[in-house]
Amino acid sequence: MKLLVTGGAGFIGSAFIRLALQSPEDLTLGNIDALTYAGNLENLASVSADPRYTFFKADIADAAAVEAVVASFQPEAIVHFAAESHVDRSIHSPEPVIRTNFNGTFTLLEAARRHKTPRFVHVSTDEVYGSIDEPHEADEHYPLRASSPYSASKAGSDLLALSYFTTYKMNVSVTRASNNYGPYQFPEKLIPLMIANALDGKHLPVYGDGMQIRDWLYVDDHCRAIRAVLDSGRAGEVYNIGGSRALPNIEVVQRILAATGQPESLIQYVTDRPGHDRRYAITSDKIERETGWKPQVEFEAGLSETVGWYRGNAGWIANVRSGAYREFYDKNYGGR
Ligand code: NAD
Ligand code: TYD
Numbered sequence: 102m103k104l105l106v107t108g109g110a111g112f113i114g115s116a117f118i119r120l121a122l123q124s125p126e127d128l129t130l131g132n133i134d135a136l137t138y139a140g141n142l143e144n145l146a147s148v149s150a151d152p153r154y155t156f157f158k159a160d161i162a163d164a165a166a167v168e169a170v171v172a173s174f175q176p177e178a179i180v181h182f183a184a185e186s187h188v189d190r191s192i193h194s195p196e197p198v199i200r201t202n203f204n205g206t207f208t209l210l211e212a213a214r215r216h217k218t219p220r221f222v223h224v225s226t227d228e229v230y231g232s233i234d235e236p237h238e239a240d241e242h243y244p245l246r247a248s249s250p251y252s253a254s255k256a257g258s259d260l261l262a263l264s265y266f267t268t269y270k271m272n273v274s275v276t277r278a279s280n281n282y283g284p285y286q287f288p289e290k291l292i293p294l295m296i297a298n299a300l301d302g303k304h305l306p307v308y309g310d311g312m313q314i315r316d317w318l319y320v321d322d323h324c325r326a327i328r329a330v331l332d333s334g335r336a337g338e339v340y341n342i343g344g345s346r347a348l349p350n351i352e353v354v355q356r357i358l359a360a361t362g363q364p365e366s367l368i369q370y371v372t373d374r375p376g377h378d379r380r381y382a383i384t385s386d387k388i389e390r391e392t393g394w395k396p397q398v399e400f401e402a403g404l405s406e407t408v409g410w411y412r413g414n415a416g417w418i419a420n421v422r423s424g425a426y427r428e429f430y431d432k433n434y435g436g437r
Contacts, residue, residue: 102126102127102128102129102177102178103128103129103131103174103175103176103177103178104121104128104129104130104131104176104177104178104179104180105130105131105132105133105170105171105174105176105178105179105180106118106130106131106132106133106179106180106182107132107133107134107161107179107180107181107182107183107205107209108133108134108140108161108181108182108183108184109132109133109134109145109156109182110132110134110136110140110141110142110144110145111134111139111140111141111144111182111183111186111287112139112144112186112281112283112285112286112287112320113182113224113281113320113323113324114132114134114182114183115141115144115145115285116283116284116285116320116321116323116324117180117182117324117327117328118130118132118145118148118154119145119147119148120321120324120325120328121328122148122151122153122154128153129153129155130153130154130155131154131155131156131157131170131174131176132145132154132155132156132157133157133159133161133167133170133183134156134157134158134159134183135158135159135160135161135183136158137185138287138425138426138429139185139186139187139287141285141287141420141421142156143417143420144285155174157170157174160201160205161183161201161205161206161208161209162200162201162204162205162208163208164208164211164212167208167209167212168212168215171212171213171215171216171218172216175216176218177218177219177220178218178219178220178221178222178331179209179213179218179220179221179222180222180224180327180331181206181209181221181222181223181224182224183201183205184201184202184205184224184254184255185197185198185201185202185251185254186251187251187287187289187290188228188249188251188252188374189289189374189433190251190289190429190433191249191250191251191254192249192250192374192375192376193432193433195250195254198250198251198254199250199254202251202254202255202257202258203254203257203258203261206223206258206261206262207258207261209221210261210262210265210271210273213265213271214265214269214271218271219272220272220331221262221265221271221272221273221274222273222274222275222276222327222330222331222334223258223259223262223273223274223275223276224276224278224327225255225258225259225275225276225277225278226252226255226277226278226279227239227277227278227279227316227341227343227381227383228247228248228249228251228252228255228378228381229245229247229252229255229256229259229277230243230244230245230246230277230381230383231245231246231247231248231252231378232246232248232378232379232380232381233380233381233382234380235380235382237382238382238383238384239341239382239383239384240341240383240384240386240387241277241338241339241340241341241387245259245260248376248377248378249376249378252378259275259277259339262275263275263337263339266336266337267337271336272336273336273337274330274331274334274335274336274337274338274339274340275338275339275340276326276327276330276334276339276340276341276342277339277340277341277342277383278318278323278326278341278342278343279315279316279317279318279342279343279344279381279383280315280316280317280318280344280381281317281318281319281320281323282317282318282319282320282403282404282407283319283320283321283403283406283407283410284320284406284407284410284411284414285410285417286320286407287421288418288421288422288426289426289429291315291350291353291354292317292353292357292404292407293407293411295353295354295357296357296361296407296408296411297411297418297422298367299357299358299361299363299367300361300411300412300415300418302363302367303367304367304368304369305354305357305358305367305368305369306369306371306434306437307350307351307354307368307369307370307371308350308371308372308373308374308377309370309372309373309374309377310351310370311349311350311351311354311368311370312349312350312351312379313349313350313377313378313379313380314347314348314349314350314379314380314381314382315347315348315350315353315381316343316344316345316346316347316381316382316383317344317346317347317348317353317400317403318342318343318344318346318396319344319396319397319398319400319403321397321398322344322396322397322398323342325394325397326340326342326388326392326394327342329388329392329393329394330388330392332392333391333392334388334391334392335391338387340385340387340388340391340392341383341384341385341387341388342385342388342394343383343384343385343396344396344400345385345396346396346399346400347380347382348400351368354368355368356404357404357408360404360405360408361408361412371434371437372437
């Protein structure tokens, strides 16, 4: 199998690559990544010397660069992770989000069409369904009601990817996962930000009343689900991937404080995020029925593993929290 991954230096893409190369499988794996603030080759240190692995530094929205990689590598499958992935950043600066998430997906689909790439998996999010009232859960036919520039860009790119199945009969599947957590996640998303702040004894900024609900999925469970879809998902189909663990944000934060031995007085309620989705909820019946995949990692075990990882990797946190991170932090949290 000759597999081309995009965004493999990020949180989920790097976990996917590490898992794929852990197996002795006959695999040639290429990774296209532009190394934005979220892309970090340290995440791939354990596999960088593997002869089955090649890194291509390229921007997926640069058609000539993508063409050069796809023409030389000739993948049998593309698994597309690369994205601007953070809602708060998409609120402050939507332009790079639309460029990478929509135009970048278009550029990749076009290269795959020209080179007749046999398989394309587009990695997306449950956020495309928008906020869902109790007691409903979205299946794959639920209407798309994206709230942020991030989720709108993902909804648009999902539809574009599916149109390449309908129009050009390309073998495309789309996955929509719930909120991921685990080692190597950039400390701007809820769980790694709160762990990093708690370990430093800093305030934990909770948006609004903290009663928003997210469904937590351990990153390796997500990667196993993507692999299942790559291997046996059907063309033109969408697969939801949920963690089956819905929790209000404040409970997640309290568990992080307990796991790091810090007091609840570190919690600071701050002004809510504009357009904040109250609740995400999906059903993963389809992927479970069709591929046999199920999440394996309980939230308690996954969170304890994750806190342990951040505790043991202070150098990684310090590196990714250098200058540009400070600017984002001040812009997002200053005066909130
Ligand atoms: P991330 O922000 O950690 O990593 C994104 C990676 O993409 C980085 O390595 C970055 O350098 C790269 N990238 C960004 N713009 C690029 C460009 N123009 N060209 C090439 N590379 C570029 O993101 P993540 O959390 O690993 O998310 C991966 C995918 O999974 C995204 O498509 C995201 O929408 C989706 N997803 C994420 C979650 C989550 O909870 N994190 C949940 C569901 C779906
Ligand atoms: P986030 O990790 O940004 O993921 P998403 O918005 O894509 O679900 O946020 C998860 C939840 O945590 C969301 O309801 C917003 C909330 N949140 C905070 O309360 N404080 C924070 O500092 C961050 C980053 C998120």
